[in-house]
Amino acid sequence: MSGVPAAPDGPAGRPAIVVLREAASRYGLIAVLAALPLYLAILDLTHDGDLSKLGNNIVAGLSNGAIYALIALGYTLVYGIIELINFAHGEVFMIGSFVAFGLWGTLGLGLATGPLGLVFGLLATLLITMVVCGVMNVMIEQVAYKPLRNAPKLAPLITAVGMSFILQNVGILWLGASPASVADLIHAQQDVVTVAGVTVHRADVLAIAVTIPLVLALTTFISRSRLGKAMRATAQDPDAARLMGINVNTTISLTFLLGGALAGAAGLINLLYQTSVWYFQGFEAGLIAFTAAVMGGIGNLKGAVLGGLIIGCIQQISDYRIGADWTPAVVFAYLILIMVFRPQGLIGEVTREAG
């Protein structure tokens, strides 16, 4: 440095352009995310004089976002540990809805079931669905990803896409190619409370009430238990973890089990919420949830939940303000913007290779 005349530097001693670029990277995404709701808020205030319309969208968005958060956790867990975009994960969620729907028939849950029976029936459905989806996700891993662990990195991504198509077609054979409507067991759209024109429905309460305990249980498991420690160790460095006596294969399977179980829970909530099932629901929800995981910072659990809630709001706002036909395009546009300008996400840090 000595003898070289210093370039015109910013206050921190770095060129202004670098400071500017860092600021754009850090706050740019937040600005882009906030632009749409802010614009609509101003529009609402000038037209209606209050924000109840936007408020309703955000309430529905948060509860929808809770479902996306559960799915996004599965993406983020798997990506964190083997750096694979588990493309078939959305389909596990879809199969979760199908399994739950089948279980209602088996358990005899219907509109005539009493409240007590409903609560126990749905709890049983939740548990069985979570187990079935968890086990299924492990089986997917064994069949489609494990044989390719030393293959080029994109090979398992391609088999994941193949797996996703297989599961979609299982869905078609199971319940047909068009959406089927199911019994509205919990009267999902019944109002619970209305504050300042913003209504909270039963479905919203349900989604939040199931998601919060599950997320808390998951984070506790990962941060406190021995197996959770093994997962974190494997995510950080699989080879070192193996040298320390951790069974890496079991740990990876456990990760898939947890991710699948959460997707199964999301499947049941979605069934109660939307009162319909469709073989294609997993494809769209999966991609939206993946966007959520990337938005939060893939590999980061808190990020996945935050991203899920944000993307849920974007999706609702877009559904009601721009048009449901355009929602996928809006979500994917956000996905591209994030990938290009802030691939590490909102609260993710630059991790092993996932810069």
Next chain:
Amino acid sequence: MTAVRNRLGSHFNLVAAIAGLAIAAIIPMFLDPLSSITDNAITAGAYVVMALGLNIVVGFAGLLDLGYVAFFAFGAYTTAWFASLQFAPANHSKGIHILAGDFASKLPGLHFNFLIILVLAIVITGIAGMLIGLPTLRLRGDYIAIVTLAFGEIIYRFAVNGDAIHLGKGYPLTGGRQAIAPLDSIDLPGLPAFDDASNLRPFFWFVLVLVALVLFVNFRLRESRLGRAWIAMREDEVAAASMGIPLVKTKLLAYATGAAFGGISGAFLASYQSAVNADQFQFGVSIFILAMIIMGGLGSIWGVVFGAVVLSFINTYFIPNVFNSIPSHLGLNFDLTQVSFGIFGFLILIVMVLRPQGLFPERRRKIELTEGIGADESLAEERP
């Protein structure tokens, strides 16, 4: 096979291509002019063009593109815009005609000669390919896959909702789920107009010419400076860059070339089917094309041709006509056509797990996969 290959040396590909195309060109003469085999073969030819295009992006340059259907869409809509009644109010409802056929030159709307449309399709999809490629330049392999997928879905959404987007009064962007039809048939100067109601052979020969062109470009490109740069980039991006390969230019050229072939094929298929509707451009098509090149062997030109022909015939002939009733014979209550994409998914999975190099692997990739050389970097590049 190997002995023949050694004998012919560097001319093997040329001889094989000429012999293969010549034999293929004679076959329809023995069939009915409207034979369904010719019909399926025309579709297969169009898919060969598309698969060879995707092979440049995925097989040569190692950039996993899951949104290839977007270029099929751009190509098809090029025909739909420039050879139909879609823009009927143009030129005071008299239409604009450039070298159009006798029948088409009396209709309103834009009616360009198909050869002009092919050039337009190449230009439009080439530019679209570069624009879609731009945001992926800094990304790693799996992120590229997702971004291209996202672009594919966005283009699909524009196709579906395009009937509500007007470029001016009476100029809707697309027909949405309603087909834009009819489209002008191919009418080459000096030849009688192609007519799919009386004779399919000219369409078949036309698609063979396209296949020959694409094969030529593929073989020449692979041996060229650019092709070697693509393969070097696929093997190791950092090493390639330090050897002086300009990554940005090389990647963008891969996207543009691959996209242009998708556009050619899309423009041809649209004209042959005489209709374009948005539901042709779903994500499944991208995977269908990807399955072709994976089955044949990523990067292997003859393998990709084989994969495209086989999968196309499975899709248009074997699933609907031959095996369709198998499930009902087994006492199952469904048709095989309902699960065709599941079958392709299954094929991808099986081939990838059991024989990841494909059925006819490229020599270089086979060495990588069997001896583990460069296995880490061969498909996925690291971010600098």
